[in-house]
Amino acid sequence: MSVVGVDLGTLNSVIAVARNRGVDVITNEVSNRATPSLVGFGPKSRYIGEAAKNQEISNLKNTVSSFTRLAGRTINDPDVQVEKDFVSAPLIDVNGQVGAEVTYLGKKEKFTATQILGMFLTRIKQTATAELKLPVSDVVLGCPTWFTDAQRRAILDASDIAGLKCLRLMNDTTATALGYGITKLDLPGPEEKPRRVVFVDIGHSSYSASVVEFRKGELAVKSTAWDRHFGGRYIDKALTEHFGKEFKEKFKIDIFENPKARFRVLAGVEKLKKILSANSVAPLNIESVMNDVDVRSTLKREELEELIKPLLDRATGPIEQALAEAKLKPEDIDAIEMVGGCTRVPSLKTAIQDYFGKPLSFTLNQDEAVARGAAFSCAILSPVFRVRDFSVHDMVNYPIEFTWEKSDDIPDEDTSLTVFNKGNVMPSTKILTFYRKHPFDLEAKYAKPEQLPGKTNPWIGRFSVKGVKEDSKGDFMICKLKARLNVHGVLNVESGYYVEETEVEEPIPEPAKDEKKDGDAMEVDSKKEDDKPKTRKVKKQQRKGDLPLSAGTAALDQATKDAATEKENQMIMEDKLVADTENQKNELESFIYELKDKILGVYAEFASDDEKSRLSAKLEIIEDWLYDDGEDASKAQYVSKVEEIRSIAGPIIQRHNDKIEEERQVVLKKHQEAAAAKQAEIERKKREEEAKKQPEEPEAKDAEMTDAETTKPDEIEEPSA
Structure with a gap:
């Protein structure tokens, strides 16, 4: 199972992967640690990432950037008008979403920003797969803190189109905070004063500042502020x-x-x-x-x-706002961590340092901190890795309210309720209770539209509750709806059910005994054995059944998403065919030059004059074709030309290879004979050594004994009886 974290930046994107020894940032196909966030369209295929950057200046009108900021928006959004200064491709409306009109495969095509983001994520997936040598499916993606529900849904839709499962869509500064905190072993305990850190992230296009409190094993985001047009x-x-x-x-x-x-x-x-x-x-x-x-x-x-x-002049604005919302002062902050490429600008650093009156901290990698934090989050969510327990408590950035139509049966009913307030912990679940006799609808929207980026539509979704009717007595059905703001920061009404009130008896809790009075030697239990515990009747709600729900949100419907996925798969196949065709063309060109050189060199003695002349003529003809009509040929044509050359060159190459093999066998045989002789010599020497080690047998003595060997008569022992 893959564990991948991605920082989706406006200028560049960074991919980090969790390994057994920690988190690494991986390189792309040209060994860069950051991949340009660009998608280009050409007459034969797409150009994504590095390839798009290489052809950007010659293909400006067909190269799209800033798609992360554009996804989930409409063409009339003031922020989209700002992006027109930075996106070279023409931006248009595509079925209510902002998109780009480009020339692809020789004809005009319209793609939504969500589709283009999906294309880019496809390349991210391919890069991670090539590095890990494993299929990549699960990812955690980083996005700006200020993204709305519609923008977050667009990123999730794009990851679905790319065949990726987004385990968590994580706010950039929260991912940075996780990467900072999870490696710290000296965080304060639960009862101690928390460590307060401000994370300042100034990137290519936006500026975010978050106040985060750390305790051992957890972080809590206390406030976040931003400037969307600063970078x-x-x-x-x-x-x-x-x-x-x-x-x-x-x-x-x-x-x-x-x-x-x-x-x-x-x-x-x-x-x-x-x-x-x-x-x-x-x-x-x-x-x-x-x-x-x-x-x-x-x-x-x-x-x-x-x-x-x-x-x-705006350099400290987001920091001041974040501190005010957290009800803190600059002196309450223990550290100021700076990340993002723009934090290298000396005048910006000076302005922020002067505001806090203390040195800034650069312990994190400014370009890779978000991706690393996202990879840590993915590892925490993955069953494959064992990661130190670390809880992440993010916060709600925009208050969300539900509104509904007034029921005729309840004339004085309120018709709106702010369910998730700014600053609430996220993810979060709330249970909403309605008394109804008929099916009803409710809408979710942002309570304070003026806080949203640009003039974003505050509408989040419409939810229809079916199966509601009067109960057996003609009274209201008590409907319960489970509303959840999930780990992605996306709102859904996840389930609905109805309950009935029933009377049940429950014991009355006895009052707590008073403290012993001074002078009492012991307590006396005056309770009689036959006394029964007192009970009371109370009404309790019991779940009786589910209520069907249908939802309409900014997310793509399944049919549209399926069509976009199919289109993406077609384009992947087109890209692959173009890449294979280019490789085949290069192979043909290399083959021609190789043979031209070798027919005069190593192959010369293996070809007759007729074969040489025929091969040279064929190479000339195909080389002329390659740089004329063959410049834009199909893969099959290049394969066919290679085969034409092989039909003449094949026998020559085979003779050369046979000769090489014959020489190799001779050399091999000599080596084998030499090795056998060497082994025989070793064994002979071994036998000689062993023979020397054996004891010598005594030689037979002569029949005549010398004087020294003659035994005296009186030394002869008598045999015993």
Whole structure:
């Protein structure tokens, strides 16, 4: 079973996997630890991740970015209008959702942002599968804290389209907090003052700040605040506008009239911004930015800070709001952990450090902290890994209310109720009670629409309760509905049932005995043996049956999701065929060059003059075809051309291989003979050694004895009787 955590970033995405010795961030097909969050569309196939980045500048109108921020929104959303400044593909309405119109396989196609996110998750799945060498299905995905129910449902739908099972959709700062806390062995105990940490996450496009309290084995998010339009891309935009004006005056070119020129400058200023994070001055040199004009300039760090002053003025806004909601002051905070690529900007760090009056902490990897925390969460949810117990108590960020139609039988009934308040612990379950005689509907919506991002529709879902009727006495049916805000931050009415009130007898609890009076030597039990415990009749509700429910939410219906999944599978097959065709084309090209070289070298002695001339002619013909008509041929055609060459070259190659095999056998035989001779020599020496170790047998003595050997007569022993 795979254990994968993914940080779905606006600029890049990071994949982390849990292994037996901890959590590792894995690399993609070009060995990068972060994969560009891009999907491009071409005449033959899609380009996803690194491939999309490589062709972005030449295929701007068919390359889609920011799809994580676009999913679950409508084209009229003000935030979507902001994204148009950063997405090069045209954004359009697709069946009520925002999407992109692109040219794919030579014709115009419309894809929703949810579909495009599903395509990207398919590549994430393939990358993780290649690394783990196991099928990947279970993941935990990170998303911005401020995402609404509709946006969260869109991410879950996208993961379904990609064939992934999202075990938890986790807020970015909560994932970071989990990665921070689960490795700490010195957290305070249950009775001690908690460790309070502020997590500041400033990424490419948004800024979040969370106040989190840690105790041993648990974390609790106390407050979260954000600025949805604050990050690295807004610094890049300010720099691009600055240099655009400078180039107009200095080089008489307008980069804003040419999308490719603007993109080249955008890529240049991104590098310049990174250089200024560590240096006081940085150069900008771009060759042939447009109209064959080369541009060059420099920028000082002070000039950059002046350009982004409107951003810097908002640098502590989310932190101040988060502390106010948690009812804390800067001095109450034990540590300030900084994550996100934009936290490398010196002026931002200085502004935040000055606000707290204490040094900032950078103990976490700024680019990988979210993915690592998500992988830890996935490991906790997986039965395969044993992970230290660590509870995560997230919080509700937007209050949610239910509304319903007034019942004619209850004229003074309230018709709305805020069920989940801001700051409540999440996940959370509430039981709603209704008295009804007929089926009824209720709607869930955000109680304070003005707090939502952009002008998001506050509507969450409509739930119909069926099977409601009068009871046998003509009274109301008591209906109970189970509303749950789950681990994804998504609201559902999970079940409905009805109860009946019945009278039951229960014993009356005896009053607690008073404390012994001073001077009492003992207690006297005045209770008689035949006294029975007193009882009382009480009404209790007993569950009698289920109530069928139907729900309408922002999630895709099953038919639409199935169609999107089928379309995705078709495109995967198209991509695979194109990749296989390209590989076959490369194989044919390599084969031609290899034979051209070897027919004059190692194969020369194994081919007759006629075979050489026929093979050379065939190679010339197929090479000309390859760079002319064969530039865009099918896989079958490339395979056919390889076979044509093999029909002539095959016998030559076989003779060469036979000769090589014959020589190999001769060498092998010599080796075997040498080895046998060596073994025989070893055995001979062994036998000689063994012979030397055996004792020598005494030689037969001569018949005549020497004088020394003659026995004297008086020394001869008499035989005993």
